[in-house]
Amino acid sequence: MTYITKPKLHHPSLVKNQVGYTRRDYEGAISTLCAGCGHDSITAAIVSACFELDIEPHKVAKLSGIGCSSKTPTYFLGNSHGFNTVHGRMPSVLTGANLANRELIYMGVSGDGDSASIGIGQFAHSMRRGVNMVYIVENNGVYGLTKGQFSATADKGSKSKRGAVNTDDCIDLVMMALQLGATFVARSFSGDKAQLVPIIKAAILHRGAAFLDVISPCVAFNNHEGSTKSYDFVRDHNDAVNRIDFIEPRAEITTDYAAGSLQEVRQHDGKVLRLRKLSEDYDPTDRIGAMNYLLQRQAAGEVVTGVLYLDQDSQDLHGSLNTVGKSFNRLTEAELIPGSAALEKINATLR
Amino acid sequence: MKPTDISNPDYFHKVVDCQWACPAHTPVPEYIRLIAQGKYDDAYMINWESNVFPGVLGRTCDRPCEPACRRGRVEDGQTKEPVAICRLKRVAADFKSDIKARLPKVPKQKNGRKVACIGAGPASLAVARDLLPLGYSVVVYEADPFAGGMIRTQIPKFRLPEAVIDEEVDYILDLGVELRAGKRIESLKAVLAEGFDAVFVGTGAPRGRELDVPGRKEAAKNIHIGIDWLSSVSFGHVTKIGKRVIVLGGGNTAMDCCRSAKRLGGEDVKVIVRSGFEEMKASPWEKEDAQHEGIPILNYLVPKAFIHTNGKLTGMTFDKVKAVYDDKGRRNLVPTGEPEQQFECDDVLVAVGQENSFPWIERDIGLEFDKWDMPKVDTSTMQSTIPNVFLGGDAAFGPKNIIWAVAHGHDAAVSIDKFLSGEDIKVRPQPGVSVFSQKMGIHEWSYDNDVALDKRFKVPLKEAAVALKNIKVEVELGFDVATAFKEAQRCLNCDVQTVFSDNLCIECDACVDICPMDCITFTEPGEEKALRQRLVAPAVNLVQDLYVSGALRTQRVMVKDEDVCLHCGLCAERCPTGAWDMRKYLIDMTHAGPKCRPEQPQRKAA
Ligand SMILES: Cc1cc2nc3c(=O)[nH]c(=O)nc-3n(C[C@H](O)[C@H](O)[C@H](O)COP(=O)(O)OP(=O)(O)OC[C@H]3O[C@@H](n4cnc5c(N)ncnc54)[C@H](O)[C@@H]3O)c2cc1C
Ligand SMILES: Cc1ncc(C[n+]2csc(CCOP(=O)(O)OP(=O)(O)O)c2C)c(N)n1
Ligand code: SF4
Ligand code: SF4
Ligand code: SF4
Ligand SMILES: [Mg+2]
Numbered sequence: 001m002t003y004i005t006k007p008k009l010h011h012p013s014l015v016k017n018q019v020g021y022t023r024r025d026y027e028g029a030i031s032t033l034c035a036g037c038g039h040d041s042i043t044a045a046i047v048s049a050c051f052e053l054d055i056e057p058h059k060v061a062k063l064s065g066i067g068c069s070s071k072t073p074t075y076f077l078g079n080s081h082g083f084n085t086v087h088g089r090m091p092s093v094l095t096g097a098n099l100a101n102r103e104l105i106y107m108g109v110s111g112d113g114d115s116a117s118i119g120i121g122q123f124a125h126s127m128r129r130g131v132n133m134v135y136i137v138e139n140n141g142v143y144g145l146t147k148g149q150f151s152a153t154a155d156k157g158s159k160s161k162r163g164a165v166n167t168d169d170c171i172d173l174v175m176m177a178l179q180l181g182a183t184f185v186a187r188s189f190s191g192d193k194a195q196l197v198p199i200i201k202a203a204i205l206h207r208g209a210a211f212l213d214v215i216s217p218c219v220a221f222n223n224h225e226g227s228t229k230s231y232d233f234v235r236d237h238n239d240a241v242n243r244i245d246f247i248e249p250r251a252e253i254t255t256d257y258a259a260g261s262l263q264e265v266r267q268h269d270g271k272v273l274r275l276r277k278l279s280e281d282y283d284p285t286d287r288i289g290a291m292n293y294l295l296q297r298q299a300a301g302e303v304v305t306g307v308l309y310l311d312q313d314s315q316d317l318h319g320s321l322n323t324v325g326k327s328f329n330r331l332t333e334a335e336l337i338p339g340s341a342a343l344e345k346i347n348a349t350l351r
Numbered sequence: 352m353k354p355t356d357i358s359n360p361d362y363f364h365k366v367v368d369c370q371w372a373c374p375a376h377t378p379v380p381e382y383i384r385l386i387a388q389g390k391y392d393d394a395y396m397i398n399w400e401s402n403v404f405p406g407v408l409g410r411t412c413d414r415p416c417e418p419a420c421r422r423g424r425v426e427d428g429q430t431k432e433p434v435a436i437c438r439l440k441r442v443a444a445d446f447k448s449d450i451k452a453r454l455p456k457v458p459k460q461k462n463g464r465k466v467a468c469i470g471a472g473p474a475s476l477a478v479a480r481d482l483l484p485l486g487y488s489v490v491v492y493e494a495d496p497f498a499g500g501m502i503r504t505q506i507p508k509f510r511l512p513e514a515v516i517d518e519e520v521d522y523i524l525d526l527g528v529e530l531r532a533g534k535r536i537e538s539l540k541a542v543l544a545e546g547f548d549a550v551f552v553g554t555g556a557p558r559g560r561e562l563d564v565p566g567r568k569e570a571a572k573n574i575h576i577g578i579d580w581l582s583s584v585s586f587g588h589v590t591k592i593g594k595r596v597i598v599l600g601g602g603n604t605a606m607d608c609c610r611s612a613k614r615l616g617g618e619d620v621k622v623i624v625r626s627g628f629e630e631m632k633a634s635p636w637e638k639e640d641a642q643h644e645g646i647p648i649l650n651y652l653v654p655k656a657f658i659h660t661n662g663k664l665t666g667m668t669f670d671k672v673k674a675v676y677d678d679k680g681r682r683n684l685v686p687t688g689e690p691e692q693q694f695e696c697d698d699v700l701v702a703v704g705q706e707n708s709f710p711w712i713e714r715d716i717g718l719e720f721d722k723w724d725m726p727k728v729d730t731s732t733m734q735s736t737i738p739n740v741f742l743g744g745d746a747a748f749g750p751k752n753i754i755w756a757v758a759h760g761h762d763a764a765v766s767i768d769k770f771l772s773g774e775d776i777k778v779r780p781q782p783g784v785s786v787f788s789q790k791m792g793i794h795e796w797s798y799d800n801d802v803a804l805d806k807r808f809k810v811p812l813k814e815a816a817v818a819l820k821n822i823k824v825e826v827e828l829g830f831d832v833a834t835a836f837k838e839a840q841r842c843l844n845c846d847v848q849t850v851f852s853d854n855l856c857i858e859c860d861a862c863v864d865i866c867p868m869d870c871i872t873f874t875e876p877g878e879e880k881a882l883r884q885r886l887v888a889p890a891v892n893l894v895q896d897l898y899v900s901g902a903l904r905t906q907r908v909m910v911k912d913e914d915v916c917l918h919c920g921l922c923a924e925r926c927p928t929g930a931w932d933m934r935k936y937l938i939d940m941t942h943a944g945p946k947c948r949p950e951q952p953q954r955k956a957a
Binding site: 009011024 | 802857858
């Protein structure tokens with residue numbers, strides 16, 4: 001952790017975005033995590049993504065549970081709404097907030113402990129309900145905050161810092177998210193911002209449940225030999241299936257790509273995601289294919305990263321509940337108490 | 352780009368912009384930290400060792416360090432201002448206690464070598480100061496009755512009180528200078544014949560340039576050459592001037608002339624300059640000081656004639672010009688065609704330039720002069736074409752300033768010391784480098800790494816009403832202790848270097864993410880030009896180096912743009928492996944003495 005606050009001074013070339021803020025304006029309080037923690041890099045990636053998308057900070061709500069990862073919302077978007085729930089309960093509080101006010105961008109930040117252990121039920125239901133949110137799991141394979149016990153995402157056979165071998169099978173949250181109906185599923189690595197920042201941007205723009213599993217090494221308890229969540233291991237076993245090159249309404253292709261190496265995926269709002277394929281026959285619109293591929297590569301000890309699945313016709317919870325377009329928290333007495341005539345009408349349909 | 356060689360002392364020296372820019376390479380951040388700690392004696396001694404006249408320079412230095420200061424590149428908002436390096440130097444001098452016991456001891460046993468210095472200005476005094484503690488006997492000849500050179504004769508007392516000059520000149524004279532004051536040297540040949548082992552010429556640039564326009568001779572009584580007039584004022588020979596005064600010229604001498612005139616009875620004093628206001632040679636703060644005292648500066652006026660009746664000066668006429676730039680970007684002043692302008696006046700001070708003059712150096716004794724009639728002097732050794740004759744200060748390369756005179760003095764002393772030890776004087780000594788890690792704990796450093804956001808503090812001034820009444824009243828009051836502390840805290844500690852060890856880095860990006868100035872990038876290696884463009888923030892300041900590491904595990908390299916680093920240490924605090932460390936590189940120039948001679952063990956460079 002750091003005692004001094006980050007000086008306000010900045011590089012002379014620092015620019016403002018379309019809503020008048022600099023990248024620095026999207027920062028939060030200074031991190032108190034261990035120096036070198038992957039979570040801080042994810043924080044920096046979220047800052048860049050929100051800056052680049054010209055998001056107004058007051059239009060974002062960031063929610064989290066408990067853990068080092070769940071502390072990070074303090075370190076970004078210092079001018080946004082925030083809620084720190086009890087352990088593993090971020091999804092239900094976020095779902096409630098989203099129902100009450102659908103106008104905000106919801107960012108749920110969680111850890112592998114927070115989501116794959118105590119909060120696994122909450123995680124599952126938020127995915128299957130299609131809550132419109134970005135669900136980021138900062139996955140380090142341990143309970144960092146409580147000093148490094150194996151979490152449920154730790155690979156079977158991987159070693160703890162003190163040499164103990166993990167004998168339990170692991171939970172792969174990406175597989176679960178795919179199974180449960182998440183409409184945007186991606187995995188990335190805190191040490192690869194070039195991949196991570198565009199993925200966060202795409203997830204923010206996605207309507208519905210967007211799930212991001214970001215491998216994020218815990219330098220204090222899980223960055224040793226024998227760990228499968230260390231900087232070195234992930235770098236050596238990273239199988240990136242694609243990279244997002246543009247997220248634009250109608251961006252021109254300015255770079256030459258080998259035939260068949262580009263895939264364009266249109267989003268609900270007309271924005272096009274242009275993916276540069278790294279793995280030739282990986283198709284991120286094919287859910288079952290994606291699951292097969294993941295299982296195969298996982299068996300080979302690889303960490304598959306990239307945009308893994310994307311449903312172009314995604315729905316969200318408000319859509320399936322057919323709620324009014326206006327946010328609940330803006331409904332006035334006039335709309336909420338339509339009067340006896342309206343009641344009569346409803347009653348008539350029930351007779 | 353190849354990995355940076357940080358064992359070359361120049362690499363980190365350049366990062367300390369102020370110290371690099373200072374001709375004498377004063378360790379600026381080191382003394383500023385000591386001022387913040389209230390250790391004025393220590394701060395003074397660091398200055399004294401490198402620039403010899405801290406009290407004088409803290410009031411008068413041309414301060415090449417300040418435009419170089421990093422603070423002036425990193426501040427927020429419209430005004431970006433450097434640390435008040437110069438005026439902090441004065442703080443050390445003002446608040447120190449008696450430091451005499453810390454001055455070097457001069458050996459009783461002389462080394463048998465005799466050196467003559469001609470002229471007792473700062474250049475000669477620096478030579479004497481460096482050589483006396485080594486056992487040399489030093490004779491200083493001075494035409495004036497006192498030592499000090501232009502520090503004493505030219506700089507007005509309202510900028511530099513006599514007591515400050517006396518104190519710092521005496522520190523040197525008391526080391527055992529044999530001062531032969533009141534003795535103008537008329538022949539270098541004769542001095543050489545006296546059998547000195549080496550001679551240093553520090554006679555300055557003593558001649559004021561003339562202005563030859565009609566009426567000059569007829570009205571001579573009320574037309575004065577600026578530097579002659581200023582020295583007459585200094586010595587008390589001139590105590591008043593007419594009510595209406597025109598000062599011609601745009602340099603620092605003109606500024607001193609007009610402000611002096613204002614104090615000696617001039618009521619309507621104006622400066623008239625040929626060039627534009629912006630191109631004037633005077634330092635911006637000197638122009639400001641003059642204007643602050645109600646002295647207008649009129650520009651683009653070329654003197655045409657002195658007007659006089661019955662031998663009495665009554666005014667001057669000028670042609671109005673404008674600046675026109677040719678295709679090569681050179682400026683020409685061309686008449687605007689407007690009618691000439693006339694200004695009434697009682698006296699004119701001519702401050703249009705200063706020149707060297709060496710009538711006393713015979714042209715047949717082996718000391719060669721160039722086509723501009725300047726002695727040929729080696730720019731690094733200060734040696735003339737007579738091997739044991741050295742020059743420095745304004746005498747060497749024309750009028751400059753005190754700090755350059757001191758720097759030349761150090762260089763000449765090194766040459767004399769080596770020369771008289773039978774060594775090759777072309778081999779110049781490396782500076783001494785001492786390295787201290789600043790790490791005390793996980794987030795504790797032995798320097799104050801928090802960056803103060805204060806804007807530059809102004810030095811308080813004596814009220815104009817009082818200051819303008821007496822030419823000896825010092826205008827600037829200097830910082831008080833509390834303001835000095837705050838100003839000192841603006842210093843970014845640029846000598847506390849970010850040192851990178853590529854074998855320790857795990858490429859976690861923590862340093863990149865935390866750096867407030869976007870200095871650090873991990874990227875594929877490449878050529879400098881391309882690299883500069885693809886950093887986190889483009890490195891557009893080409894005079895500032897890129898720090899490039901060796902290959903890391905991913906075959907990328909770490910590239911740091913030194914340009915706007917705050918030396919806040921956050922990169923090192925956030926680094927999990929200690930791949931960044933904050934290390935103070937204290938760089939000390941090697942002066943004359945055993946350390947400048949190679950057969951003596953050199954101080955180890957880091
Ligand atoms: C009006 C004015 C204001 C200035 N203000 C500043 C300022 O604020 N800050 C700054 O940094 N610089 C200032 N300068 C410049 C600065 O004073 C000089 O650059 C500096 O003093 C040069 O030092 P020096 O040792 O080379 O020579 P000088 O200081 O010129 O000393 C040379 C000495 O040699 C003596 N001498 C010359 N010929 C002989 C001889 N034949 N025999 C014996 N003695 C001889 C002279 O009497 C003189 O004392 C100013 C100059 C002027 C004219
Ligand atoms: C109800 C409850 N049970 C247990 C804890 C103890 N606890 C705090 S953080 C944590 C695990 C956090 O792990 P993870 O979500 O992976 O976060 P990390 O610190 O690794 O980022 C646990 C078990 C708690 N705070 N509350
Ligand atoms: S304990 Fe691990 S997860 Fe927590 S801050 Fe430290 S490095 Fe990050
Ligand atoms: S000291 Fe480190 S963190 Fe601070 S500005 Fe310099 S490079 Fe950036
Ligand atoms: S913080 Fe340290 S280990 Fe991490 S990238 Fe920077 S230098 Fe390397
Ligand atoms: Mg964890």
